[in-house]
Amino acid sequence: MTPAPVRPALIVFDLDGTLLDTHADLVESLNHTIAALSLEPVSYDDLTHLVGQGARVMIERACRLRGHPLEGDALPALVERFVAHYAGNMPGRTEPYPGLVAAMDRLKSAGYRLAVCTNKMESLALGLLDKLGLTHYFDAISGGDTFEYRKPDARHLTGTVERAGGDISRTVMIGDSINDIAVARNAAVPSIAVPFGYSDVPVSTLNPDHIIMHFDELTPELLERLLQEYAEKVVV
Template identity: 35%
Template sequence: MNRAKRAVIFDLDGTLIHSLPDLTIAVNKTLAMAGRAPLTDADVGPMVGDGASTLVTRAFDARGGLPDGNIDLWLERFLAHYEPHAADLTKPWDGVVETLEKLKAKGIALAVCTNKPTKATHDILSVLGIDHFFAVVVGGDDAPALKPNPAHVEAVLTRLRVGADEAVMVGDSVNDVLAAKGAGLPVVVVSFGYSKNPVAELGASYVIDDFRDLYEAVVGRQ
């Protein structure tokens, strides 16, 4: 990146946190209500990233389709299982906390831009003790459109009061790359998230294998 950045915008699932175990449990409880067989973490991982409604739809599609075509009903049931337990097993990836501390100490504003519902997002950040790092959090139900639509990222920029040339996006999926590029931001992709596609093919500005490497990518070698 050619100039110092004033803000870093993060995706949540697969980028900041390993949330798959809790998501899989909630998915399987929802499927069980319809008499469907459970899915594994490996099944659910590629389904994550496009919002809760799409996750539920994909889970049922993998098990014969929605029983009555009523996604609103099954989304409500999924959230009833998931939201009270969204951080039971979920943890930040290794190196996340120390990197957030270093970035914030440098005066860089931090934000979360996730397709996950806002309540679950705030609950997870709070339980994990990392909510204080973020000046802005825009969940999927608090955004004008979901990623990959750049309007989601643009809403975060507006709340941060920074320009696209002053920020960088950090994510793990093609949705993050497309949303960031559409909004005019460079994008760093982590290699250890839930991407459906090989990360080398996503078109990111940088790919990092260790979250700690993000600091140098944003701030430069000190």
């Protein structure tokens, strides 16, 4: 009996701090937003404590950081101000991390599917990737408002896998923060961490299955080894 063919693996990327270096534009739009409250600007050093849960939480955290916790219905207008500024200035100074495009070309040529799972609003993620000419690489792009749940809830990742036509047993998650490593763990898939993103702690302390220092290291050989090792670990 001929064995069933192995389905191509699906590689799921986080967006901010993993695929794209977005820090300059996030800081600029966030400072534009909190300027409406006459708050002191935030800096890149603050960003690692602010990002990861989408614009709403980022704004709330920035206001709290500046001693102005939001009350009542103040947040929606601030989110609208942030989104208008951020979307209106895309792609700004945002650019892919070194080696990313070559890595995606390498994986696509080898038959891999690619997807994005981010807590950024779906419209902002789609708009940014489109402006950078990267949308065509991905079989699915899900944001923090695509489903009723978001990272680190496993259903954000499993829903993305389903949208991309992938197989959860043949999926690897790549990210830069606790939400990415946690969602991989919650969905029972191997994780790869990158250290050049916006984590507020060394990514090694998050216990990913592997760390790459540069996208040159992201090869089919590495991915297949991780999938095999993870499958064996689960069986044991």
